[in-house]
Amino acid sequence: QSALTQPRSVSGSPGQSVTISCTGTSSDVGGYDYVSWYQQHPGKAPKLIIYDVTKRPSGVPDRFSGSKSGSTASLTISGLQAEDETDYYCSSFAGGYTWVFGGGTKLTVL
Amino acid sequence: QVQLVQSGAEVKEPGASVKVSCKASGYTFTNYYIHWVRQAPGQGLEWMGIMNPSGSTTGYAQKFQGRVTMTSDTSASTVYMELSNLRPEDTAVYYCARAVEMATQGAGYWGQGALVAVSS
Numbered sequence: 001q002s003a004l005t006q007p008r009s010v011s012g013s014p015g016q017s018v019t020i021s022c023t024g025t026s027s028d029v030g031g032y033d034y035v036s037w038y039q040q041h042p043g044k045a046p047k048l049i050i051y052d053v054t055k056r057p058s059g060v061p062d063r064f065s066g067s068k069s070g071s072t073a074s075l076t077i078s079g080l081q082a083e084d085e086t087d088y089y090c091s092s093f094a095g096g097y098t099w100v101f102g103g104g105t106k107l108t109v110l
Numbered sequence: 111q112v113q114l115v116q117s118g119a120e121v122k123e124p125g126a127s128v129k130v131s132c133k134a135s136g137y138t139f140t141n142y143y144i145h146w147v148r149q150a151p152g153q154g155l156e157w158m159g160i161m162n163p164s165g166s167t168t169g170y171a172q173k174f175q176g177r178v179t180m181t182s183d184t185s186a187s188t189v190y191m192e193l194s195n196l197r198p199e200d201t202a203v204y205y206c207a208r209a210v211e212m213a214t215q216g217a218g219y220w221g222q223g224a225l226v227a228v229s230s
Contacts, residue, residue, distance in 0.1 A: 003154075036216030038155070045205060045223055046147075046155060051216035089155050093214050097160055097169025099145070104154040 004029065004090055004102035011108040017078040020105045022090030023071060028100055030071030034093035037066060037075045041086045050075060077107070085109040112136040114206050114221035121227045127194040130224045132206030139187040140164040143213040146180065146191045148202040149223075156202075160213065163189055196228045 005023040012018040022029065022037075029035055035053045038046035048057055050066035053073060063079045073092070077084055090102040117131040132144065146158040159170040161180040168180050174193070182189045189206060204224050207217030 032214070034214045038216075040155075045220035046207075046217075047220075048210065048216045048218045051210055051218070057210065057218055091155075091157065091216065097167060097213070098171060099157045099160070101147075101155045101157050 002100070004092060004100055006088075006090060006102040006105045008103070009106045009108065011110055012077075012080045013110045014080050014082065016080050017076060018080060018107065020075045020077075020088055020090075020107070022073040022075070022092075022102045024073075024092055024100070025071055028071075028092040028094040029068065029073050031095065032093045033068070035066065035068060035073040036091045037064075038089045038091065039086060040089065046089065080109050082109050112208065112219045114208060114219060116204075116206060116221040116224040119225040119227070121229065122196050123230055124197055124228060126196050126228075127192060128196060128226050129190055129192040130204050130206075130226065131188050131190050132221050133186065133188045134163075134208070135187060137208075140184060142211075143167075143209040144180075144182075144189045145207045145209070145217045146178075147205045147207060147217070149205070150199070150202040153202075158191070158204075161189060162213070193226075196226075198228050200226065201228050202226060 037050035040046040053068045054066045065076045089104045094100045113135045115133045161168040163182040179192045206221045208219040210218035
């Protein structure tokens with residue numbers, strides 16, 4: 001159960017789009033369409049923003065979107081806003097009632 | 111509305127055990143799986159395990175096998191996570207989180223977190 005691989009940091013200017021990748025294996029990301037993405041502001045509990053690869057919970061802006069190709073999932077944030085600057089984590093079902101998280105990505109809005 | 115309220119901060123000595131509680135309200139307790147996730151200071155999220163509050167199913171991360179036990183009290187709508195043989199590196203905020211709908215989906219509702227500090 002190795003952690004999924006995310007870039008440590010990404011950045012973009014307001015109004016632009018950024019994409020955060022999440023690379024796993026055929027035993028997790030590549031094997032199931034059960035990838036989730038979380039946004040976490042400092043000192044706060046994580047917030048679910050994408051589940052089942054592409055679905056958005058109620059209340060999450062459509063600026064956030066998810067996709068997957070093979071063993072790599074991606075989170076795209078379009079129309080970047082200052083409040084998007086924080087940490088993002090991916091997670092995947094890994095079979096047998098186990099899950100795994102990515103190491104996290106810090107998004108900087110320039 | 112769905113709420114998960116966790117127990118308070120704890121300070122433990124190395125080798126001790128800690129039991130963190132997570133009281134659920136606003137939904138049918140036994141219908142949704144609960145995840146436990148921890149976050150060490152300045153570090154990322156780490157998945158620890160999952161349980162069906164009816165008690166029928168649990169799954170633990172390999173790293174914690176033999177040290178973690180997840181249980182529930184349906185009469186109190188509360189789930190518990192007990193971690194034994196604590197080490198300083200177990201110092202972290204421990205979160206409980208409820209699945210969106212199916213167990214395979216993400217954790218859509220989170221508790222406020224419980225800080226566990228391990229120090230001699």
